[in-house]
Amino acid sequence: MRLTNYSDYALRSLIYLAVRPDPSLLANISDIADSYGISKSHLTKIIHQLGQLGYIESVRGKNGGIRLARAPKDINLGVLIKQIEPDFNLVECFAVPAPHNDSEQGAHQADLPVTFIEEEKNKSLGCVISPACQLKSVFFEALTAFINVLERYTLADILNNEDELATLLFR
Numbered sequence: 197m198r199l200t201n202y203s204d205y206a207l208r209s210l211i212y213l214a215v216r217p218d219p220s221l222l223a224n225i226s227d228i229a230d231s232y233g234i235s236k237s238h239l240t241k242i243i244h245q246l247g248q249l250g251y252i253e254s255v256r257g258k259n260g261g262i263r264l265a266r267a268p269k270d271i272n273l274g275v276l277i278k279q280i281e282p283d284f285n286l287v288e289c290f291a292v293p294a295p296h297n298d299s300e301q302g303a304h305q306a307d308l309p310v311t312f313i314e315e316e317k318n319k320s321l322g323c324v325i326s327p328a329c330q331l332k333s334v335f336f337e338a339l340t341a342f343i344n345v346l347e348r349y350t351l352a353d354i355l356n357n358e359d360e361l362a363t364l365l366f367r
């Protein structure tokens with residue numbers, strides 16, 4: 197499994213804002229970009245989306261900036277990733293398999309941003325065995341486990357070394 201740089205930078209931005217020495221002070225995108233050595237223009241799009249999703253509060257004006265809009269304990273990593281990852285298509289033919297009864301897998305299925313791929317019996321999208329392939333079910337099970345693990349953690353859970361993180365970010 198691999199998350200996009202977009203998700204990586206979103207998580208890093210939230211970590212940065214959470215470990216600021218004085219959380220009441222506003223940060224700016226340039227500071228975050230400089231701390232991590234990442235593109236300010238790319239980060240601007242990410243911060244904008246995090247603001248739209250309610251994770252970051254933006255204050256406009258001369259002394260404006262950004263800060264967390266929620267407490268770190270209220271930012272679930274799995275929920276965040278499902279909101280910002282464009283898709284979870286592990287292979288080109290990946291589609292959500294039919295749920296098995298009322299299993300937990302079926303319950304989480306609607307929560308995953310997986311692209312449904314319609315296949316006709318005699319027409320395959322990319323792979324000749326796709327209509328009969330059982331690998332998609334295995335990938336879906338792995339993806340569900342991946343998301344389930346992320347959903348067990350909040351931003352606060354990954355900040356138990358806050359002083360060490362702050363030392364690295366705010367030299």
